[in-house]
Amino acid sequence: MPLVNIDNVHKYYGDNHVLKGIDLRIDAGEVVSIIGRSGSGKSTLLRCINGLETYSEGGIIVDQMEVTDDDSQIRKLSKSVGMVFQHFNLFPHLTVGQNITLAPKLVRKLSAEEAAETAREVLQKVGLQDKFDSFPGELSGGQQQRVAIARSLAMRPKVLLCDEITSALDPELVGEVLKVLETLATEGMTLILVTHEMNFARDIGDRVIFMHQGKVWESGEAKAVFANPQTPELQTFINAVL
Amino acid sequence: MSAFTDWDILRNLLLAARWTVALSLIAFAGGALVGLLLTFMQISGRVVLVQMTRLYVELFQGTPLLMQLFLVFFGISLFGIDVSPWTAAALALTLFSSAYLTEIWRGCIESIPKGQWEASRCLGLNYVEVMYHIILPQALRIAIAPTVGFSVQIVKGTALASIIGFVELTKAGTMLNNATFEPFKVFGFVALIYFLLCYPLSVASRMLERKLHASG
Incomplete structure (x- = not known):
């Protein structure tokens, strides 16, 4: 199949x-x-x-x-199914970490610690582990898109x-x-x-x-x-x- | 006939201005409360609720505030209920401001880009979660400046309550003019007091707009 x-x-x-x-x-x-x-x-x-x-x-x-x-x-x-968009569509009022952990907590029912752990792991994968507490507006376009990819990956x-x-x-x-x-x-x-x-x-x-x-x-x-x-x-x- | 000094005029106007402020605060708080309820009805997506809200907003935006005051003041007494000018004015202004605030807030919510919805949906968030975590926090930021700006309209709108006999700043001005026959001086003071009430609100609104947009 x-x-x-x-x-x-x-x-x-x-x-x-x-x-x-x-x-x-x-x-x-x-x-x-x-x-x-x-x-x-x-x-x-x-x-x-x-x-x-x-x-x-x-x-x-x-x-x-x-x-x-x-x-x-x-x-x-x-x-x-994860999706990444042309215009990133990050949530501008949330930090990178919050952007990534929101859905795993709400949808996959992870605890805050588990979600944060997942977020660090996927950020590592896109090479942005130091941006956990940044806001999307502080990042370059390329970095924002990598965060968007990480956000999708956090849903496994x-x-x-x-x-x-x-x-x-x-x-x-x-x-x-x-x-x-x-x-x-x-x-x-x-x-x-x-x-x-x-x-x-x-x-x-x-x-x-x-x-x-x-x-x-x-x-x-x-x-x-x-x-x-x-x-x-x-x-x-x-x-x-x- | 006793002579009014300038200070007497100003003192009486300032005392009456307390009622303008009180009426404004009540109308704003009441309008915000009803407006919040209507905004949630409007974004509920349920056709009946949306249409009811739409009708309400159109009705109050499409008729003069003065007529609304008359209808509330005289309308309620038709049912045998005695309403004071104070109650009627507070009620009419609440209805009036709720309609405008609903419209302002709906616009703010709708101005959040569609991509925010799509990204949230792809992450599996349901409607309530998207609203609560994504849309409303962003809409709130945008809404602050126009909401403060609209409060200026409420302050000026309270002047119409003088017509149904509520003694606030404008009514006090009329009464003092009848006693002193110095319309230019009396209404000059009246205008000055309104300006001192409204100007800080306008400035605050502009500052908030600049601040929230610059960091947006």
Whole structure:
């Protein structure tokens, strides 16, 4: 049984048919990059995987749980699926430590000590153990995004969804975030990334999904897809971004 | 006829200003209490509660405060209940300020970026937890400055209570003018006292806004 099973998913925004029958199976430990033009439906697909967006038809099963927008289901899913956003979405009124410990305490019912212990561990992993008591506003964009990754990791997810997590960063800060992702990948974390970092998708990713007009247009082993695109649409896209 | 010295005028006005202050405080406290309740109804997400709150806010924002005072003052007596001008004024101003405060606070809550909701949901927080831990603490910061700013409107609004016979600063001014026939002097003092009450509030509101935004 794959960790993420997406079965013939359709989604409409009004009359706009944004996902046209997506089928996708992702196994534990895979690093999958979803690439494509803006408007191709890649972010929408990612947001469907943890219930942030509803879908109209088909089914999504993650870690043997059906994805619905039901409150209790979303709470259960949060223990298996983490998400990191383009704009970090850290809680600005809480310290880094509080940002990370809040959900483990409320949702996973950890004690304050256990949660703090977890927070220190995940901060260590992203190389920010000295920022426990800082506020997000005091950190650089790259550091904030690493805290956001740590916050997701503290929930012990089985899969991490990354929605263009380096797109809002200054170029010189992109590297430190990608390095964290690379570490996670080598440790066996399942990653699904919507990304414009083509080098990362090619070198670190196992598989690349090229989306076009709401469909999985082309997919395959990462290096092969870039080296040998089969469709003119992917050819054009690769020429435009590389 | 006994002559009023300037000091007599000022002393009587200041004594009456105590009632302006008292009425303002009651209206603000009452308005905040009712407004808080209405704000929670508004963000409850339950359609009936939201629409009721909406109607309430529209009603009190869409009619003059003077009419509200009349309706409370004369309306309640229709049911055979005797209301003093003091009670009527306090009640009407409470209703009036609660509607505006609800609107201010709703705006503050809605101004918290959607990403805060999404991040909280992904972490598995439920509605009440998101509100309590994430949205309200941030909205509260934003709300302080406009709330203090609105208190200026309440202070000035109390002047209308003079029409139903409540003796506060404006009413005292009218009465003193009738005795002294020195409208410019009397109402000059009246205006000065209102200004001294309101100006610190405006300054505080501006300072709070700058402070909370700079560190935001």
